[in-house]
Amino acid sequence: MLATTLQQIAHVTGGRVTGAPAGGVPVPGPAYLDSRDPGPGGLFVALAGARTDGHDHVRDARAVLGTRPTTAPTVVVPDVTVALGRLARHVVDTRPVRVIAVTGSHGKTSVKEFLAAVLPDATATRGNENNELGVALTATRLPVGGGDLVVEMGARAVGHLTYLAGIAPPRISAVTALGHAHLGRFGSPELLAAAKAELPQATSGECVLAADDPRVLAMAERTWARVTTFGRSGDVGPEDVRLGADGRARFTLRTPGGRARVRLRVLGEHQVANACCAAAVALRAGAGLEQVVAGLERADGPGPHRLQRRRRHDGGLLLDDSYNASPASVVAALRTLAAVAPAGRRFAALGPMRELGDAHDRAHRAVAAAARRSGVDLVAVGEGAQVLGGTWVPDRSAAADLVRRTLRRDDVLLVKASRPERLDLLADDLCAP
Structure with missing residues (x-):
């Protein structure tokens, strides 16, 4: 918790205070980014992005850190990210x-x-x-x-x-x-x-x-x-x-x-x-x-879409590891798939792994080989996934249609890809009632 005042925040960050009453503004809570989910008594950090500008969404914020004045008491700084880092270092140091x-x-x-x-x-x-x-x-x-x-x-x-x-x-x-x-x-x-x-x-x-x-x-x-x-x-x-x-x-x-x-x-x-x-x-x-x-x-695990057991719409088991993917994590997920489906059919809907550079094709072929060794039928989803082999489909919608037509209740499905592929939406779709 910040447990400070807007004036002290201005001093730490090198900013100037605008719109604040003469008596000052206490800021007891933490800093936060989402104006829809404010920290109690906290500092709203107004970021100007490509699509939205936090300065226009201060809502009922007690205090704001931004690059221009807002309708709430605000510390104005040249760079919000740098200023927030200075504020955090001050907390750690004190x-x-x-x-x-x-x-x-x-x-x-x-x-x-x-x-x-x-x-x-x-x-x-x-x-x-x-x-x-x-x-x-x-x-x-x-x-x-x-x-x-x-x-x-x-x-x-x-x-x-x-x-x-x-x-x-x-x-x-x-x-x-x-x-x-x-x-x-x-x-x-x-x-x-x-x-x-x-x-x-x-x-x-x-x-x-x-x-x-x-x-x-x-x-x-x-x-x-x-x-x-x-x-x-x-x-x-x-x-x-x-x-x-x-x-x-x-x-x-x-x-x-x-x-x-x-x-x-x-x-x-x-x-x-x-x-x-x-x-x-x-x-x-x-x-x-x-x-x-x-x-x-x-420990319960690192969060949603990170190798979670879920139930598909048909009652079958889905291993949702769609949050992100690297060669090592895909192979690990395939091993888990083999463990939870020792007798039934195993399927994996895999999208491409990103940020592999020159190793892209080689890494995807290695993953495909690991899937074959584990007796997994592959559904390759999206552009860049063709190198995986198996059954290729162009997008999430086609993958969902194929899975619904092909899988039986006793079959187990793994869903995994790099984050930009948004195969978490595929997993949610297949688990929807």
């Missing part, structure tokens, strides 16, 4: 807080959710608000008494994580895994690794790295922080991993302080690595092994 930051090409949202369950009093990123706005908004929700601030940090380019670490300097950080995700955005594996290495470089205390990813493990040479590794060959890792017919993994968590059996609630064997990462971070944060296990088993 409260007893320990920042725990998580990055990686995949798995970071799940690790963050595991940590939020293990450290129940922590203030954590909501959803995947992992950019300069999301990290700053999370910091403004920190209680006055401080505590742990668990933030997911994404990177769009080299230098981005350095900027985010400037908003919330991490005492503890973790890098999950790199894989092939986002190579199209960064241009090469080397630049991707360099961008992610900025977080360990900015970490002052403890750094947790993936032992089974050589590019992540090499980051140990680029940080002054104490390094702990996780993974099958790491300091904290899994043993005796078993994936049940319910799609949930059971394993023995191996730590320097002992072993414990864990049964996850979230779906997918790939969540074992994420749970081990979170366990390593939590142990370095001072949590005991019993607390870690209880939190891991309590």
